[in-house]
Structures are given as structure tokens and as C-alpha cells.
Amino acid sequence: MTAKDCGHEDDERKKLHRRLLTASLAFLLLVLFLILLIFLILQPSKPAFLLQDATVFAFNLSSANTLTTTIQVTLAARNSNQRIGIYYDRVDVYAAYHGQQITLPTLLPPTYQGHKDSAVWSPFLYGDAVPVAPELGVALGQDQIAGTLMVNIRVRGRIRWKVGTFVSGGYHLYVNCPAFINSGGRSVGIGGGGEVAVKYQLIMDCHVDV
Incomplete structure (x- = not known):
């Protein structure tokens, strides 16, 4: 060659x-x-979240500026897509007050949501003696005087879209649900160390980013 x-x-x-x-x-x-x-x-659309209610068992600020919180919330999510399913792979829920996280994240079970389907979760959110900034105590005192405090119920996680047999990669999910709660003092266990659990019917739309 x-x-x-x-x-x-x-x-x-x-x-x-x-x-x-x-x-x-x-x-x-x-x-x-x-x-x-x-x-x-x-035309896929992001899921819609609704905060249905919140049951407050404790929301108590100590003299050492630590906050103990126990809240059970009911969250509903709806998939409005007609031909697209949604996998919720890993979703955490926690509570925040004045921008500061006050409970540990609670992990929700993995869920698949079919077309036009809804899912409802009722997680407990716990925060035991969480150190908070001094100004948070001032804000709590002002909210108690005003009679209402706002706690943000936040959701973060990863979702995937399903079209037929095709499943997309993971997308970040961020949800913020404002919860306006009556801060009725010691008798209802908010801010004053009471032991009575109070359930609030909220029906609040949440802001969702994907």
C-alpha cells in the first residue's frame, strides 16, 4: 500500500x-x-398552592430571645395542566417570621400529581428554643399589640414534569404562603406560653416560583 x-x-x-x-x-x-x-x-403551568389552615400549639418567646414554635398547617397543591403530570421528588416545609426561619424543615412524602389532580399535606412544623435576633422580640411585641402576626409558611423542593412517557429533569420549587394569625395573647398560646391549641381557617393563596 x-x-x-x-x-x-x-x-x-x-x-x-x-x-x-x-x-x-x-x-x-x-x-x-x-x-x-x-x-x-x-403550555405547562406551575402548580397552585393554597394554605387552608394553621393550628398553633406554641409560639413562645423566652426572655433569652429563643422562640419555641409548634404549628400544624394544611397545604393543598393543584396541578392545573391537562396533559402534564408533576412529580414532587423532595419537598420541605418550614415556617419563617419576619424573614427568619423559626422551625426545622419538615420533609413531605414524594408524590405524583396527575392531570388536574390535587394533593393535600398536613405537616407539623417544630422549632425548639430557636435563637432569634433581639429585634424579632420587638416585632413580636408590636404584632401582639396590633392583634395580628404574620407567619410565612414556605415550601422548597424539586419537581419534574411528565408528558406521556417523557419525564423532564428536576426543577426547583419555591412557595411562600402568608398566614395572618390572631395574636390573642396567653389564652390562645401565641407569644405568651399558653397550652391551648387554636386552629385558624386561612384559605390563603401562595406565591409559587419554578
């Missing part, structure tokens, strides 16, 4: 590799385009 024949074979192999690479890229772009087209046609 001459050097000319070897060079010709090398050129053919390079051309073949280029063609295979071009075909692979074209196929990948076609798949991505089809996925994008399907999502545009289906």
Missing part, C-alpha cells in the same frame, strides 16, 4: 467522523426542538 493510499483512507475516515458528528448534533437539536415544541403546545 502506498503512502498516497494511506492518506486517502485517513481522509475518508475524517470525513466519516465529521458526518457522524454532524448527524449526531442534528439529531440532538431535533430532539430538543421537539421537546420545546411539545412544551409550547401543551
Whole structure:
């Protein structure tokens, strides 16, 4: 075999590799385009969350600026998509007050939500002697005087979309639910160390980011 024949074979192999690479890229772009087209046609919408109620067992600030909180909340999520299902892979719920997290995250069970389907969770949120900034105590005192305090119930996690047999990659889920609670003093166990649990019917829409 001459050097000319070897060079010709090398050129053919390079051309073949280029063609295979071009075909692979074209196929990948076609798949991505089809996925994008399907999502545009289906118009996926993010799930809607609703905070239905909150039962307050404790919301007590100590003289050492530690806050003990026990709240049970009822959260409802609805998938409004007609052709898209939603996998909730890992979802945590916690409470925040004036921007500060006051309970540990509570992990919800993994859930699949079908088309136009709803899911309801009723997790307990606990915070035992959580150190808080001094200004938080001032804010709590002001809210008690005003008669209402706002606790934010927050959800964070990862979800996936399901279209037919196709399942997307993970997307971050962020939900914020404002809960306006009557701070009725010691008799209802909010801010004053009472032992009576009080259930509040809230029916509050939540802000959802995906």
C-alpha cells in the first residue's frame, strides 16, 4: 500500500467522523426542538398552592430571645395542566417570621400529581428554643399589640414534569404562603406560653416560583 493510499483512507475516515458528528448534533437539536415544541403546545403551568389552615400549639418567646414554635398547617397543591403530570421528588416545609426561619424543615412524602389532580399535606412544623435576633422580640411585641402576626409558611423542593412517557429533569420549587394569625395573647398560646391549641381557617393563596 502506498503512502498516497494511506492518506486517502485517513481522509475518508475524517470525513466519516465529521458526518457522524454532524448527524449526531442534528439529531440532538431535533430532539430538543421537539421537546420545546411539545412544551409550547401543551403550555405547562406551575402548580397552585393554597394554605387552608394553621393550628398553633406554641409560639413562645423566652426572655433569652429563643422562640419555641409548634404549628400544624394544611397545604393543598393543584396541578392545573391537562396533559402534564408533576412529580414532587423532595419537598420541605418550614415556617419563617419576619424573614427568619423559626422551625426545622419538615420533609413531605414524594408524590405524583396527575392531570388536574390535587394533593393535600398536613405537616407539623417544630422549632425548639430557636435563637432569634433581639429585634424579632420587638416585632413580636408590636404584632401582639396590633392583634395580628404574620407567619410565612414556605415550601422548597424539586419537581419534574411528565408528558406521556417523557419525564423532564428536576426543577426547583419555591412557595411562600402568608398566614395572618390572631395574636390573642396567653389564652390562645401565641407569644405568651399558653397550652391551648387554636386552629385558624386561612384559605390563603401562595406565591409559587419554578
